[in-house]
Amino acid sequence: MLRLSFLLTLILLAGCSSTPKGVDCPGEVATLYGQSLGHTEGRIFDLVNSFSVARDGVTLSSGALHSTDRFRYVPSAVTPEGFYAQRLSDKQFRLINPARNTMITWTCP
16 A cells, blocks of 8 residues: 555656646747748747757757836846847747847747
8 A cells, every 4th residue: 555655646746747848839040130041940948937949959048037027028138158038928939149140039839
């Protein structure tokens, strides 16, 4: 009986894992002026106050997103790598690379 109880506890804990699963999302690559450069895909890990994008074994984290007024200004942060990260909505995320004049906007299902 004790083993069964222990086993059920382990199963319940595994089902309640706090690790985000991530969602595969299509992305559009464009210049900062909006000229389309193509499409890509990434796995977005949405943590509400931050997000991560994983692609080809590399993960980039936005860090803590800030906004003085979330109704007027887009929550954003600068990553350690120098990208500008934005949470445009609960389904849209953007990374901007000003040095390369490119941005990727992911729209998740």
